[in-house]
Amino acid sequence: QKEVEQDPGPLSVPEGAIVSLNCTYSNSAFQYFMWYRQYSRKGPELLMYTYSSGNKEDGRFTAQVDKSSKYISLFIRDSQPSDSATYLCAMRTNAGGTSYGKLTFGQGTILTVHP
């Protein structure tokens, strides 16, 4: 079983739709949860991060973490064509030693928002 599972899509939605992107994970030690966005021919960039359980909102983006279900989500409201990208979830533990700071990524979901 992969440590982090993410549906690769592709996901295609009309402009203005609400988009829901999700990841599940198996390692209960994960404490920090991140969403990275990767445009075509670019490297990933951090969109949002959340510590432990709860919600975090930033403009049209909301990140949710449910540690009891080992499930994280990213919601995009009023989606725009400029949101078309690959969205990668990532997470890490608080562990020290050689694993300190190591990010474990999902495989990414390809999102297309069409006008």
Added chain:
Amino acid sequence: ETGVTQTPRHLVMGMTNKKSLKCEQHLGHNAMYWYKQSAKKPLELMFVYNFKEQTENNSVPSRFSPECPNSSHLFLHLHTLQPEDSALYLCASSPERGNNEQFFGPGTRLTVL
């Protein structure tokens, strides 16, 4: 731009060639990373350097050899690669090892013939 540059952007090499990938960050960060990104697979961490010291080698074959001469520069030396090594190689940096935000370069698209 993220402040992390990578050269070359594209590289085609034969299995017997030797080549190097270069990464430079202009952010004053102390940690640098090499990742491999293959189609339909998660990002795979290859190497981590913190204050120029290698702190992680994620079971990477010896045909990949990293070098970090200073905190701003990172190299990945390649020799006798296999076709399955074809992928996008991403460099990233962060203020220190352990930061949630890593700043990625645009990557080098490598094709091994």
